[in-house]
Amino acid sequence: SSGINAEYGGEREGIKDRCQAVFDLCLGESFESVYLYNNHGAGSDVSKLAQDFDDSAEIEDYFFLNLTSFQVLTAVFLKSFPDTPHTCVNISSLCGIKEFPSMSLYCTGKAARLMLYKCLAAENSEVRVLNYSPGPMLTAMTETFHTETMKVESTREKFKQFRENCNWVDVDESAKKMLNIVMDNKFTSGEQIDFYDC
Numbered sequence: 272s273s274g275i276n277a278e279y280g281g282e283r284e285g286i287k288d289r290c291q292a293v294f295d296l297c298l299g300e301s302f303e304s305v306y307l308y309n310n311h312g313a314g315s316d317v318s319k320l321a322q323d324f325d326d327s328a329e330i331e332d333y334f335f336l337n338l339t340s341f342q343v344l345t346a347v348f349l350k351s352f353p354d355t356p357h358t359c360v361n362i363s364s365l366c367g368i369k370e371f372p373s374m375s376l377y378c379t380g381k382a383a384r385l386m387l388y389k390c391l392a393a394e395n396s397e398v399r400v401l402n403y404s405p406g407p408m409l410t411a412m413t414e415t416f417h418t419e420t421m422k423v424e425s426t427r428e429k430f431k432q433f434r435e436n437c438n439w440v441d442v443d444e445s446a447k448k449m450l451n452i453v454m455d456n457k458f459t460s461g462e463q464i465d466f467y468d469c
Contacts, residue, residue: 314377320422338380367382388461401462448466
């Protein structure tokens with residue numbers, strides 16, 4: 272098996288070509304199956320409430336990175352390997368199904384990605400689709416959730432408690448659990464499975 276690790280910085284120009292260039296690295300190779308683990312994106316400005324986001328350019332930039340490019344990457348992936356079984360995995364979040372004050376754009380983006388992959392599963396039974404929520408992890412992004420000026424104290428305190436109580440999920444443990452779910456291939460296509468569900 273082989274894999275490609277690609278990073279994307281949010282540039283709008285030529286996004287489709289940029290995505291295609293990644294998968295063109297596999298030209299001439301044959302695969303029994305192909306997998307897309309889609310985890311790209313960024314956290315939102317947690318110093319603002321939903322009512323504070325009135326700059327359309329800021330909102331458009333956020334959703335271009337976190338939703339538009341996510342969709343383009345998925346579409347290009349599916350078209351790049353014809354006649355090969357596909358599995359698409361969206362790294363989801365509890366934030367996609369539950370509101371967290373101070374995280375409105377982030378929650379909205381996660382909810383949109385979740386529904387996008389649910390629709391993909393409903394539209395194409397030949398594509399295996401998983402929304403995997405890896406659990407709360409101590410990452411560069413979650414560090415900002417309690418070190419930045421998070422507008423709503425209750426949300427900020429929740430992340431602080433996670434850190435102080437060492438309730439973070441181990442990254443490697445969660446990744447192994449996700450891979451086991453994918454390889455067992457017993458999940459219902461399109462569903463969201465949380466780290467704590469299995």
